[in-house]
Amino acid sequence: MFKPVLIEPSIYCQLDIVQFKSSCAACSLRELCLPVGLNEDEVKKLDIVSQKRKITRGGYLHHAGAKFQSLYAIRSGFLKTCVLEQDGRHQVTGFHMTGELLGLDAISTDVHTCDAIALEDSEVCEIPFAKLEEISRTIPSLMRHFHKIMSREIVRDHGVMLLLGSMKAEERLASFLLNLSRRFHLRGYSEYNFNLRMTREEIGSYLGLKLETVSRAFSKFQDEEIITVDNKHIQIKDIARLRMKLSNSDVS
């Protein structure tokens, strides 16, 4: 049912998970939040402070403005994060899946700066941040690992800024689909067939486009026989040409 799969740490999006265990009985950091290179004792230290939490579809993992206590490692499911401005402006800042770490933005001011909402029933490990900092003092590799995760989020955000600042609608959608494809593949799912968990509006919000523009771009790709779209189900028929959508446009 759930196939174990080896994951390249270097390109894995958040926590460097080396291997998913097939036994899913208990929520332990060993299974899901296991940073590379910790020994049994070290894992136990982390394990003991973390707590499992379930969020049903549509539910909030945390609200913007809420007091920050914990980071959340996604054990299963799919979530979005949204920033909100006082003027009603809002935007999806990310879609997050198994193995990724949420809440990093809140460290800055001890207040969450975004909503985190489950797009399907999800499960997370709640990691009290104060404890994590404390433990990481005694485990240099854990501290190093945590710094890399934060840095990776910064790099990811710069990539999104590049997308929003310099790509056309079709390029943005191509980039989005390729990113999802890669991330599903890393988790042992098909890179060519997957179901979107979010609406066209949410995709649009993330990509800085209106939902109609997203819909039209999907239709265009389908007409060009690059993908098949059946509502939320996507099949990538020609990943090479999807990649070309990105590189093709000559940018000054």
Next chain:
Amino acid sequence: MFKPVLIEPSIYCQLDIVQFKSSCAACSLRELCLPVGLNEDEVKKLDIVSQKRKITRGGYLHHAGAKFQSLYAIRSGFLKTCVLEQDGRHQVTGFHMTGELLGLDAISTDVHTCDAIALEDSEVCEIPFAKLEEISRTIPSLMRHFHKIMSREIVRDHGVMLLLGSMKAEERLASFLLNLSRRFHLRGYSEYNFNLRMTREEIGSYLGLKLETVSRAFSKFQDEEIITVDNKHIQIKDIARLRMKLSNSDVS
């Protein structure tokens, strides 16, 4: 000449500098990179590992792709960071001034992911990252402080994503000018009169606009008597209306 000024730590962009010292003889972390709440001994530990470095206008602090060794705390001057894609796409990801910390993106892969280029003659403190991690293990407040700085960069990036994803050209420029104004003010300079260090093209790159669009937006603001533009010199004549440019537009 150089007026000391009290800075609110909570809104200060990068390092929580409490006070600029008026003596600028030596580059020490005590003066410029002093995190809040460290005692003399603690500051010394950091001080000893940092090194001063000057970059002349147009020079590189680091190149994308270069091996990561150190973070850089800006002591004086003004720099930009640019991400580059293999397809030639590139974008300014930030403008950085005194007290801010550069290089956080490179922790992730031990390679710099962006160019950092001086827009005026600048001086930085080079802080070897391995040393910083080592020292921060023994000084919890330093570690905590460093985590807040990284987190703040993530929050800043989310703000830019919101700007790029949901604002019109004039709103973007208004947001940009208000941001610069606030940051100059925090450093003891006028919030209403300042010189831009970057070209229209660089502003456009950062805001996801073409230089002509930036130029037109400047002219529009000037016509509306919100600002005065004299090439690189900006005077904000009506900051309230500049703020309205942001909040005015009703967003769904």
Next chain:
DNA sequence: TGGCGATTTTGATTTTTGTCAACTAATCTC
């Protein structure tokens, strides 16, 4: 299972921004 609200698609039109071009102003170099 049937109906209703939410989501998606598609078309027509408008708005916004980009592109190209010409000109002016500033800055750099020798």
Next chain:
DNA sequence: GAGATTAGTTGACAAAAATCAAAATCGCCA
């Protein structure tokens, strides 16, 4: 300091995306 180069402004036009509108489809829940 003169000429060359770079930067900035403005206009006319084209392209991209947003907006408005209508119809089709999906999925939730009673």
